[in-house]
Amino acid sequence: MESIDQELDESELELPAEPMTLNMGPSHPAMHGTIRMVLKLDGETVRACDVQPGYLHRAQEKMGERGTWQQFFPYTDRLNYCSPMLNNVGYALAVEKLLGITVPRRAQILRVIHGELARIADHLTCNGAMAMELGAFTPFLWYLKAREWIWEIIETQTGARMTHAYGRIGGMAAPDTEDFGDMCLTVLPRIHSVVAEGESLLLKNRIFLDRTQGVGVLTKKRAVSAGASGPVLRSTGVDYDVRKDQPYLTYNEVDFDVPVGEDGDNFDRFMCRMEEIRQSARIIEQSVALLKKIDPRSPDNEVNVKNPRVILPPKEEVYNTIEGTINHFKLIMEGIQVPAGEVYQYTEGGNGELGFLVVSRGGGNPWRIRVRAPSFYSLGAVSGMIVGGMIADIVPTFGSINMIGGECDR
Amino acid sequence: MAAGTIVIKKPRRTAADQSYVVELVKGLGVTFKHLFKGLNQMRPGGQRPDVTKMNYDEGVATLEYPEEKRPYARRWRGVHRLTLRPNGDVRCTACLMCSTACPAQCIWIKPAEFPVGHPSRGHERFPEEFVIDELRCIFCGYCVEACPVDAIRMDTGLHMTALDDRGSFVYDKKKLMSQVSQDGDQLTANTRPEPGDASHGGITRLKGH
Numbered sequence: 052m053e054s055i056d057q058e059l060d061e062s063e064l065e066l067p068a069e070p071m072t073l074n075m076g077p078s079h080p081a082m083h084g085t086i087r088m089v090l091k092l093d094g095e096t097v098r099a100c101d102v103q104p105g106y107l108h109r110a111q112e113k114m115g116e117r118g119t120w121q122q123f124f125p126y127t128d129r130l131n132y133c134s135p136m137l138n139n140v141g142y143a144l145a146v147e148k149l150l151g152i153t154v155p156r157r158a159q160i161l162r163v164i165h166g167e168l169a170r171i172a173d174h175l176t177c178n179g180a181m182a183m184e185l186g187a188f189t190p191f192l193w194y195l196k197a198r199e200w201i202w203e204i205i206e207t208q209t210g211a212r213m214t215h216a217y218g219r220i221g222g223m224a225a226p227d228t229e230d231f232g233d234m235c236l237t238v239l240p241r242i243h244s245v246v247a248e249g250e251s252l253l254l255k256n257r258i259f260l261d262r263t264q265g266v267g268v269l270t271k272k273r274a275v276s277a278g279a280s281g282p283v284l285r286s287t288g289v290d291y292d293v294r295k296d297q298p299y300l301t302y303n304e305v306d307f308d309v310p311v312g313e314d315g316d317n318f319d320r321f322m323c324r325m326e327e328i329r330q331s332a333r334i335i336e337q338s339v340a341l342l343k344k345i346d347p348r349s350p351d352n353e354v355n356v357k358n359p360r361v362i363l364p365p366k367e368e369v370y371n372t373i374e375g376t377i378n379h380f381k382l383i384m385e386g387i388q389v390p391a392g393e394v395y396q397y398t399e400g401g402n403g404e405l406g407f408l409v410v411s412r413g414g415g416n417p418w419r420i421r422v423r424a425p426s427f428y429s430l431g432a433v434s435g436m437i438v439g440g441m442i443a444d445i446v447p448t449f450g451s452i453n454m455i456g457g458e459c460d461r
Numbered sequence: 462m463a464a465g466t467i468v469i470k471k472p473r474r475t476a477a478d479q480s481y482v483v484e485l486v487k488g489l490g491v492t493f494k495h496l497f498k499g500l501n502q503m504r505p506g507g508q509r510p511d512v513t514k515m516n517y518d519e520g521v522a523t524l525e526y527p528e529e530k531r532p533y534a535r536r537w538r539g540v541h542r543l544t545l546r547p548n549g550d551v552r553c554t555a556c557l558m559c560s561t562a563c564p565a566q567c568i569w570i571k572p573a574e575f576p577v578g579h580p581s582r583g584h585e586r587f588p589e590e591f592v593i594d595e596l597r598c599i600f601c602g603y604c605v606e607a608c609p610v611d612a613i614r615m616d617t618g619l620h621m622t623a624l625d626d627r628g629s630f631v632y633d634k635k636k637l638m639s640q641v642s643q644d645g646d647q648l649t650a651n652t653r654p655e656p657g658d659a660s661h662g663g664i665t666r667l668k669g670h
Contacts (some may be wrong), residue, residue, distance in 0.1 A: 122562070124601070159561055199522070206533075206537060210615075211537070211601075214599060216602060228535075248491065253485040257474075257478060257479060309465060310468075313471075318471065344557060371653055379558075383562050
């Protein structure tokens with residue numbers, strides 16, 4: 052080996068010209084989740100990119116077949132763990148569709164509010180992390196502070212900060228507490244101010260603008276062909292939002308707008324999420340008002356359907372009557388008896404169209420639960436967004452996709 | 462574009478934005494405002510408000526954990542406890558509903574019959590051993606929901622603390638029975654009368670045969 056300090060003639064110095072292969076991940080500190088990218092680099096420019104998901108595969112769909120229908124809820128919490136309530140709602144709606152039941156109005160509105168709170172938390176996390184990847188640490192901490200307020204509200208309702216397991220087939224695990232609506236209305240203006248303050252730092256910062264605008268461009272055609280949905284698709288200019296186009300629950304009763312971008316670059320994705328936070332806040336405000344309008348004596352005010360084949364009997368009945376005890380035991384041991392059939396129910400999750408395909412052959416266990424995870428499809432478009440760009444832009448571009456390992460790999 | 466959509470435009474950049482320096486100073490102004498607000502609260506004897514109510518206030522958002530604690534919500538699911546009958550016995554009847562409902566399979570119960578002559582013999586069983594592996598537990602609360610006699614609760618308000626070895630996380634019956642709720646309560650809320658009690662439905666049922 053030649054010593055380093057030997058005098059080299061500049062004209063004889065040869066630099067290797069073949070592309071360099073670089074493995075990013077699966078446990079790279081700057082990558083979201085565990086994902087591996089095999090890059091072909093020409094200097095700092097990415098020439099080819101192979102995105103390899105699957106490092107967080109936990110066989111959740113298979114594990115769902117082991118238990119009863121009700122026992123899948125804790126697994127849904129661990130799909131997109133930035134917005135667990137949206138997954139709870141999506142799965143509950145799928146099984147209810149197969150059962151042919153509709154939850155009472157109060158439960159529907161509660162599902163909307165919890166889902167939108169989770170969406171705000173999801174977008175705050177994603178945008179905060181994306182700003183941090185571009186060197187802006189302060190907005191990240193502020194957004195996580197705001198997310199903390201949301202988690203605290205959800206904790207008082209569900210009993211857990213992240214792994215709520217609050218949804219149930221045919222309703223919710225518990226009714227909302229008395230001050231739920233007030234807590235939401237107290238927190239929303241504060242979230243608005245935190246979001247605006249973070250934006251005031253970022254959107255006047257030339258480094259942030261230069262590194263997001265025109266970087267990681269996703270064309271409309273490519274986004275549609277990859278099956279992307281949610282903010283990733285909307286940033287390219289397609290105004291597809293399941294809540295607007297195929298309204299479920301009480302989304303057709305509330306007024307909100309769908310933000311769309313123009314270019315599909317990192318900046319548009321960032322701003323789409325920012326605007327969605329404001330729109331979600333609008334939905335929550337209107338939904339809290341709808342909640343207060345419900346007549347407390349009407350059947351609409353229940354959070355569970357009146358169906359002893361689906362919902363556990365009241366505890367007093369279980370303690371003191373043999374009928375209640377038998378009903379309770381049968382529901383726990385054998386599970387909810389879902390008729391044979393196959394349904395696909397899709398909702399707007401934090402990252403886009405979150406679908407559940409559930410197959411039943413009758414009986415208390417699912418035959419198959421298939422999750423259409425939105426970030427898995429967004430991930431398909433990533434390599435096209437990265438190739439041709441610089442290696443330093445991979446991390447913010449990838450961050451703006453908001454790939455959640457738990458949801459993508461399941 | 463259909464109605465109800467907002468098209469996001471790129472913001473216009475002024476010369477001041479492009480020069481970076483002007484906005485840098487403005488941005489530092491915003492962050493330093495927060496810094497001084499926080500420092501004012503942090504100084505000894507400062508105006509740090511009540512930690513339970515300060516969450517939404519401006520200033521420091523973090524807790525200095527072991528010294529400052531935030532109470533958990535009423536519904537918050539902590540480590541388990543086994544409720545007691547008024548005479549101090551365990552309320553559990555070893556029906557195995559909780560271990561059936563548990564998605565993590567972290568509950569193990571060894572049921573046993575009451576001795577001959579005990580008023581409960583023939584009516585219910587009791588757990589000779591009741592073990593919960595708190596490391597396997599996912600704190601979903603299904604066991605509490607599944608219990609038909611209100612014997613297991615998660616209202617202790619305790620989270621799992623760091624312990625020396627894994628065995629310490631496996632709670633046995635004695636440990637579970639010694640836990641108290643957030644209100645310091647240990648008794649069950651189950652209103653069902655005890656076997657042998659005059660109001661217990663099982664006696665009339667036996668008489669009929």
